[in-house]
Amino acid sequence: xxxxxxxIVMIIILMVGAFWGPIxxxxxxxxxxxxxxxxxxxxHVLANSDSEQDQALKRAVRDAILREVSPQxxxxxxxxxxxxxxxxxxxxxxxxxxxxxxxxxxxxxxxTEYGHFRFPTKSYGSLVLPAGDYEAxxxxxxxxxxxxxxxxxxxxLCFIDIDHSTAVQVDGKPGIxxxxxxxxxxxxxxxxxxxxxxxxxxxxxxxxxxxxxxxxQV
Numbered sequence: 001x002x003x004x005x006x007x008i009v010m011i012i013i014l015m016v017g018a019f020w021g022p023i024x025x026x027x028x029x030x031x032x033x034x035x036x037x038x039x040x041x042x043x044h045v046l047a048n049s050d051s052e053q054d055q056a057l058k059r060a061v062r063d064a065i066l067r068e069v070s071p072q073x074x075x076x077x078x079x080x081x082x083x084x085x086x087x088x089x090x091x092x093x094x095x096x097x098x099x100x101x102x103x104x105x106x107x108x109x110x111x112t113e114y115g116h117f118r119f120p121t122k123s124y125g126s127l128v129l130p131a132g133d134y135e136a137x138x139x140x141x142x143x144x145x146x147x148x149x150x151x152x153x154x155x156x157l158c159f160i161d162i163d164h165s166t167a168v169q170v171d172g173k174p175g176i177x178x179x180x181x182x183x184x185x186x187x188x189x190x191x192x193x194x195x196x197x198x199x200x201x202x203x204x205x206x207x208x209x210x211x212x213x214x215x216x217q218v
Contacts, residue, residue, distance in 0.1 A: 037129075041082055041154040042119070042136035047146030048108050054146050057104050061097045061141060062149055066158060068096055074156045082154040086114060086137055097139055108142030122150065127157075 045065075047058035069089045076082040090112045097110035114137050121131045137153060151158035 037132055037134055039079060039154075040129075040134060040152055041079065041086070042134050042150055043153045043158055044136055044138045044148045044150040046138060046140045046144035046148045048106075048142030048144065049146045051146070054142070057101065057106065057108075058141060058146065058149060060104065061100045061110070061139065064096050064100050065093050065139065068092060070158070073153055073158070076154055076156060079154055082156075086153070090114065090137070093139060097141065101141065106142075110142075111140055113138040113140060127152075 045058050045062045048054045069085075069092070072085050072089065073082060076085060094110055094112055101108050101110055115135070116133045117136050117138065118133055119129070119131060119136075122129050
């Protein structure tokens with residue numbers, strides 16, 4: 001009986017060893033392809049100032065504009081198609097922005113700017129965009145001196161979850177160096193185990209319990 005148990009344990013260990021390699025490799029940071037900077041069109045809405053009311057107005061302008069243009073831009077299949085759509089809807093964006101500003105009892109001017117602009121390092125969900133020049137459409141409210149809201153028009157990421165698309169500057173995080181090729185960015189990392197060891201899969205406890213159950217039945 002003891003010999004049988006030893007053989008069973010050896011077989012299970014070999015099976016676990018064959019399975020454990022892929023598990024450990026999968027526990028590392030997973031990398032997903034990120035768009036190149038020259039394949040992006042950013043969208044920024046700049047508030048008049050950082051006052052609470054001006055920031056709230058910025059969000060109202062953002063929501064009204066995205067509701068209007070999202071049916072067209074959300075289905076864009078290429079940069080050129082997005083550029084043509086932007087060219088077409090820019091006058092409407094300005095009209096919508098001015099209408100919202102007027103409804104809020106403000107007299108701020110609203111205008112759009114389209115071109116290449118310099119931006120600091122920013123994060124958008126899991127995506128980190130390093131500092132650099134990007135093609136972008138900007139909606140400027142009043143003096144445009146307040147904190148801005150931004151997203152990515154192409155690929156159409158603006159229309160996934162507006163409420164959770166607030167970008168933040170990444171302090172102390174350089175982002176991903178961009179070259180003339182597709183780059184990657186970290187999207188997932190395993191959590192620390194209860195013992196504090198980072199990236200330790202909990203699956204090994206399952207195998208230990210399985211071995212004990214099998215041996216109890218032999």
